[in-house]
Amino acid sequence: MLSQDLKTYLVVAAFLLIIGVYGVVQRRSFIGMLISAELILAGAGLNFMAFNRFIAPEPAVGQVFTLIIMGIAAAETAIGVSFILAVYRQFKTIDPIQLNELQESCLCGIPEADDGPVVPSGGEPGDQDI
Amino acid sequence: MSWADIFLEAVFYVFVLLTVFGGLLAVRTQILMYTVLGAGVAFLGVAGLFMFLGSLFLSMMQILIYLGAICIVLVFGIMVGYTPRQVAEQGIRGQNLLLAVPACIASIVLLRSAVGRTIWPSAPAAERDFSLDAVGVHLLEKYGLAFELISVLLLIAIIGAIIVVTVKEDPR
Numbered sequence: 696m697l698s699q700d701l702k703t704y705l706v707v708a709a710f711l712l713i714i715g716v717y718g719v720v721q722r723r724s725f726i727g728m729l730i731s732a733e734l735i736l737a738g739a740g741l742n743f744m745a746f747n748r749f750i751a752p753e754p755a756v757g758q759v760f761t762l763i764i765m766g767i768a769a770a771e772t773a774i775g776v777s778f779i780l781a782v783y784r785q786f787k788t789i790d791p792i793q794l795n796e797l798q799e800s801c802l803c804g805i806p807e808a809d810d811g812p813v814v815p816s817g818g819e820p821g822d823q824d825i
Numbered sequence: 826m827s828w829a830d831i832f833l834e835a836v837f838y839v840f841v842l843l844t845v846f847g848g849l850l851a852v853r854t855q856i857l858m859y860t861v862l863g864a865g866v867a868f869l870g871v872a873g874l875f876m877f878l879g880s881l882f883l884s885m886m887q888i889l890i891y892l893g894a895i896c897i898v899l900v901f902g903i904m905v906g907y908t909p910r911q912v913a914e915q916g917i918r919g920q921n922l923l924l925a926v927p928a929c930i931a932s933i934v935l936l937r938s939a940v941g942r943t944i945w946p947s948a949p950a951a952e953r954d955f956s957l958d959a960v961g962v963h964l965l966e967k968y969g970l971a972f973e974l975i976s977v978l979l980l981i982a983i984i985g986a987i988i989v990v991t992v993k994e995d996p997r
Contacts, residue, residue: 696826696830696834697834697837697838698833698834698837698877701945702940702941703841704874704878705940706933706936706937706940707841707844707845707874709933709936709937709940710844710845710848710933711844711848711867711871712936713929713932713933713936714848714849714851714852714929715848715852716929716932717852717925717926717929718851718852720925721852721921721922721925722852724857726857726860726899726902726903727852727857727860729899730851730860730861730864730899731851731852733864733868733891733895734848734851734852734864734867737867737868737871737891740871740887741871741874741875744874744875744878744880744883745878747878748878748879749945749947750945750946750947754879754959755959755960755962755963756963758880758882758883758960759960759963759964759968759971761875761883762883762886762960762964763971763975765886765887765890765891766890766975766978766979767975767978768890768891768895769890769894769895769979769982770978770979770981770982771982772894772895772898772899773898773982773983773986774982774985774986774989776898776899776901776902776986777985777986777987777989777990778989779902780902780905780989780990781989781990781992
C-alpha cells in the first residue's frame with residue numbers, strides 16, 4: 696500500500712520542492728514568488744512528518760518541528776506581503792525584472808516633468824495585460 | 826485487503842493528486858488569484874497527507890494556518906496592492922522555459938531515484954504516541970526555547986509588517 700510507504704511521501708515532498716523552485720525562478724511577480732516559497736516550506740514540513748512517522752524513534756518531535764515551520768511560514772508571509780505592498784507603493788510595478796536597482800535615485804533618474812509610473816527600460820509596455 | 830482499506834487508499838490518492846495539481850496550478854497559471862487558489866488546494870492536499878501520517882492535530886493546524894491565515898493574507902496582498910490590470914502576470918517569455926522544465930523534471934527524477942535506492946531503517950512500529958498530549962509536553966518542556974523564539978519571531982513580524990506598510994510615501 697502506497698499510503699504506508701515512506702517513499703511516497705518523500706516523492707510528494709520532493710515534487711513540492713521542485714515545483715516551488717520552478718515557481719520562484721519563473722514567476723514574474725513578487726506575490727507569485729512568495730507563494731512558491733510557501734510551497735517549498737510545505738514540502739519541508741511534509742518531509743519532517745514523513746521521517747518522523749516512519750523512522751524517528753520519538754513520535755512527537757516531527758510534529759513540533761512542523762509546527763515551528765508553519766509559524767515561520769506565517770511570519771514570512773506577513774513580512775513578505777508588507778514588503779511587496781511597500782515596494783508596489785514606491786515603484787508602481789510588480790515586475791521583479793524592473794526592480795533591479797536598490798538605490799531609489801536610480802529610479803528617479805527620469806526627468807521630473809512626468810509623475811507617472813516609472814517604467815525603466817527593459818519592460819515592454821502593456822506587458823502586464825492578460 | 827478489506828473494502829475500508831481500499832477506500833482509504835483511494836482517499837490517499839485523492840490527496841496526493843490534490844497536492845500535485847494544486848502545485849502545478851500554483852506555478853503555471855497567469856492570474857494571481859488562481860495562483861493563490863492552486864496553493865490553497867496544494868496545502869489542503871498536504872493537510873490530508875498529514876492526516877495519513879497519523880497526526881490529525883497537524884492536519885487541522887495546516888488548514889488553520891496555511892488556508893486560514895496565509896492564503897487570506899496573500900489574497901489581501903493581491904487585492905489591496907495591485908491595480909486590476911496587474912492582477913494577471915504574463916507568463917515566462919520564452920526561451921528559458923525550454924531549460925527550466927527539463928531541469929525540473931531531471932531534478933525530480935534524480936531525487937526519485939535517490940529515494941528509491943536508499944534503504945531506510947525501519948523504526949519500531951509499536952507504541953507510537955502521536956497524541957496531542959505528547960506534543961504539548963514537548964513544546965513546553967524540551968523545546969520550550971524554540972516555542973518562545975517562534976512567539977518572539979511572530980511578534981516581531983507583526984510589528985515589522987505594520988511599520989513597513991505604514992511608512993510614509995516618498996513625495997515625488
